[in-house]
Amino acid sequence: QVQLQESGPGLVKPSETLSLTCAVSGYSISSGYYWGWIRQPPGKGLEWIGSIHHSGSTYSNPSLKSRVTISVDTSKNQFSLKLSSVTAADTAVYYCARLAVVPETKFDYWGQGTLVTVSS
């Protein structure tokens, strides 16, 4: 059974960098698939942030691309998100998920999510 678990600070100050890690169990990241980050501001809808392949190739939401860095550590079987220069608008529940792209695209396994609040 594939499981994902987000971790990181729940409170980040404005202008600083948000850093989250997603630990994967039950599946080796090196075996394939893409791995993604999605967020959801309180009371609002879902927003795709970006995705990474185990090889390191990444895709990011154009609206966030200049601030997003996604990396993978296959030795620890985890991947990470860094979002720089955060503001209150970045307050959200952040989810990590496994992304299948062939033959159909789907986020088939999700973490439980972690709330990150941007506040001084």
Added chain:
Amino acid sequence: EIVLTQSPGTLSLSPGERATLSCRASQSVSSSYLAWYQQKPGQAPRLLIYGASSRATGIPDRFSGSGSGTDFTLTISRLEPEDFAVYYCQQYANSGTFGQGTKLEIK
């Protein structure tokens, strides 16, 4: 960027009724790239439908998806109490977008 517009924003129905949720894309989307998710309060989204019409593992057959091009539909044939939730469509070509969601509430 492909924009997905879901309608209605809120749908009020009773258990046992049929629900029809719409997702319209701003440009044509391959059916292979269209998925639907269900989200209940305090929970992560759950994959329901992928490839526009294939049910994910463990999803009851009262859920069905259809459509092509720019118009896609999620149908719940007979609503059960546990089906009242928020539903999102999503497309992922080389980047992804979600619709704004449809809230399915008990009438």
